[in-house]
Amino acid sequence: MPMGLRLVVVGIAGVGKSTVVQKCVSSIEGATLAVFGTAMFDAAKELRWVKHRDEMRKLTVEKQKRLQKVAAQKISRGRGRVVIVDTHLFIRTPEGFWPGLPFVVIQSLKPTHLVLIEAEPEEIVSRRENDKTRYRDMVTKEEVSAELTLARTFLSAASLVSGAPISFIRNYEGKADEAAEQIRQLVRSATA
Amino acid sequence: MPMGLRLVVVGIAGVGKSTVVQKCVSSIEGATLAVFGTAMFDAAKELRWVKHRDEMRKLTVEKQKRLQKVAAQKISRGRGRVVIVDTHLFIRTPEGFWPGLPFVVIQSLKPTHLVLIEAEPEEIVSRRENDKTRYRDMVTKEEVSAELTLARTFLSAASLVSGAPISFIRNYEGKADEAAEQIRQLVRSATA
Amino acid sequence: MPMGLRLVVVGIAGVGKSTVVQKCVSSIEGATLAVFGTAMFDAAKELRWVKHRDEMRKLTVEKQKRLQKVAAQKISRGRGRVVIVDTHLFIRTPEGFWPGLPFVVIQSLKPTHLVLIEAEPEEIVSRRENDKTRYRDMVTKEEVSAELTLARTFLSAASLVSGAPISFIRNYEGKADEAAEQIRQLVRSATA
Numbered sequence: 001m002p003m004g005l006r007l008v009v010v011g012i013a014g015v016g017k018s019t020v021v022q023k024c025v026s027s028i029e030g031a032t033l034a035v036f037g038t039a040m041f042d043a044a045k046e047l048r049w050v051k052h053r054d055e056m057r058k059l060t061v062e063k064q065k066r067l068q069k070v071a072a073q074k075i076s077r078g079r080g081r082v083v084i085v086d087t088h089l090f091i092r093t094p095e096g097f098w099p100g101l102p103f104v105v106i107q108s109l110k111p112t113h114l115v116l117i118e119a120e121p122e123e124i125v126s127r128r129e130n131d132k133t134r135y136r137d138m139v140t141k142e143e144v145s146a147e148l149t150l151a152r153t154f155l156s157a158a159s160l161v162s163g164a165p166i167s168f169i170r171n172y173e174g175k176a177d178e179a180a181e182q183i184r185q186l187v188r189s190a191t192a
Numbered sequence: 193m194p195m196g197l198r199l200v201v202v203g204i205a206g207v208g209k210s211t212v213v214q215k216c217v218s219s220i221e222g223a224t225l226a227v228f229g230t231a232m233f234d235a236a237k238e239l240r241w242v243k244h245r246d247e248m249r250k251l252t253v254e255k256q257k258r259l260q261k262v263a264a265q266k267i268s269r270g271r272g273r274v275v276i277v278d279t280h281l282f283i284r285t286p287e288g289f290w291p292g293l294p295f296v297v298i299q300s301l302k303p304t305h306l307v308l309i310e311a312e313p314e315e316i317v318s319r320r321e322n323d324k325t326r327y328r329d330m331v332t333k334e335e336v337s338a339e340l341t342l343a344r345t346f347l348s349a350a351s352l353v354s355g356a357p358i359s360f361i362r363n364y365e366g367k368a369d370e371a372a373e374q375i376r377q378l379v380r381s382a383t384a
Numbered sequence: 385m386p387m388g389l390r391l392v393v394v395g396i397a398g399v400g401k402s403t404v405v406q407k408c409v410s411s412i413e414g415a416t417l418a419v420f421g422t423a424m425f426d427a428a429k430e431l432r433w434v435k436h437r438d439e440m441r442k443l444t445v446e447k448q449k450r451l452q453k454v455a456a457q458k459i460s461r462g463r464g465r466v467v468i469v470d471t472h473l474f475i476r477t478p479e480g481f482w483p484g485l486p487f488v489v490i491q492s493l494k495p496t497h498l499v500l501i502e503a504e505p506e507e508i509v510s511r512r513e514n515d516k517t518r519y520r521d522m523v524t525k526e527e528v529s530a531e532l533t534l535a536r537t538f539l540s541a542a543s544l545v546s547g548a549p550i551s552f553i554r555n556y557e558g559k560a561d562e563a564a565e566q567i568r569q570l571v572r573s574a575t576a
Contacts, residue, residue: 294547
């Protein structure tokens with residue numbers, strides 16, 4: 001088994017996850033980034049199932065599940081000292097919330113640490129409203145609160161299933177550096 | 193593997209699940225109903241463990257667990273295009289809340305979609321009070337709220353374990369048709 | 385498989401779990417106590433990994449995980465009629481909340497019943513403040529509330545994964561006898 005850390009970092013749309021993840025990758029020594037969706041797309045191209053990224057969502061559920069597993073295996077076999085895995089905990093679809101980290105993916109990915117980025121519901125709603133090209137679904141503050149709870153529930157179940165510890169990191173408005181610093185401290189503890 | 197959908201529909205006592213399920217079965221083309229408790233009873237009769245339904249609760253926990261598994265396998269091997277599985281997420285007993293969809297049952301049942309029917313705590317308490325022959329346990333609004341949260345937690349864990357997407361459907365008083373329509377839309381998306 | 389009951393009793397720091405557990409062990413006929421941490425320490429001594437208890441926390445995560453599994457197997461193979469397993473649901477560390485009952489441990493431990501001891505956030509904060517030698521981390525009422533929710537979420541996932549029923553027992557200030565009595569009733573129902 002590779003000796004490195006695999007930190008799975010998740011958070012619902014609008015918590016500012018991407019910013020925090022980028023800051024982690026550039027501030028943590030030896031850290032590399034693995035974007036789960038990109039790893040899935042790469043696997044799909046290798047299998048010649050797709051040529052372009054927008055073809056991904058047209059694949060059958062069975063094919064998407066297989067790509068999830070292949071991507072997870074590839075990431076877990078990587079040799080990075082600290083791999084930051086940027087992925088979705090769930091995806092809102094007309095069929096319901098699809099789990100992004102189901103049991104079979106967790107078994108392949110073998111995360112060493114689970115990190116949930118959180119923010120205030122008001123901040124999340126306002127970020128989604130201000131970036132309508134990125135966030136297509138309009139949601140109320142109540143729906144965002146429910147998503148935040150759902151995220152905690154999902155990641156806690158993921159922690160129990162994987163045995164990996166779980167951290168809740170609050171990303172306050174304009175304080176992404178502090179959130180990234182907390183993750184850096186976590187990595188320092190884990191490699192001490 | 194059979195190609196059909198298996199929608200597991202659950203909800204705590206008093207949310208009006210039965211009504212919604214019946215409306216789904218009659219309005220969704222090709223839908224059939226599988227009542228989990230009945231499938232367990234049928235399995236028990238075949239094994240000659242019981243003759244009458246009220247003997248079921250006298251069976252040992254081990255036997256009940258085996259019946260759960262057999263029922264799940266039978267339902268998952270069925271050939272229906274859309275099977276609506278009506279079951280309990282948990283059952284309140286003197287030994288605690290028994291999970292109706294534990295890991296081994298989920299593995300056998302292989303649900304394709306998980307649906308949680310929800311309602312306002314006040315409505316649930318009032319339905320339970322108005323039908324004392326059906327709902328024997330009297331509970332407070334606080335206990336009902338706790339059960340609703342527990343249901344979300346249990347079904348989220350079930351989603352993570354099974355990889356099936358999860359939907360939360362609100363069944364407003366007198367609007368069971370709308371709840372059923374949402375499930376019909378979900379099936380349409382899944383079969384599109 | 386041994387025929388006895390294995391009640392896993394957990395609760396966050398400050399709920400008064402130890403008192404309740406002791407009362408259960410002395411009031412329930414045929415009950416024996418298995419302290420999970422002690423079972424891990426015994427296993428570590430047998431393997432000659434440590435001599436003293438304070439060396440435990442210096443072991444690598446891999447070794448600690450192996451000890452968890454060995455301890456779980458040993459407890460599940462015990463012959464007690466009613467084994468009360470006293471353990472941690474999670475442990476607050478600089479790497480996050482470590483799950484004390486991850487999937488692999490649950491599979492080895494094979495709990496028959498899961499019990500969560502709960503208390504009011506105010507009571508918990510006050511107990512932690514009054515016993516600073518035992519509880520090193522100072523936490524706010526909000527953090528305690530979040531821990532209580534996390535405990536419910538974790539144990540619910542454990543229930544789903546293990547198939548064991550889950551009970552929530554409220555330990556009111558000065559009423560540990562009543563909490564223990566509820567557990568005694570649960571055992572009576574299970575052995576009836």
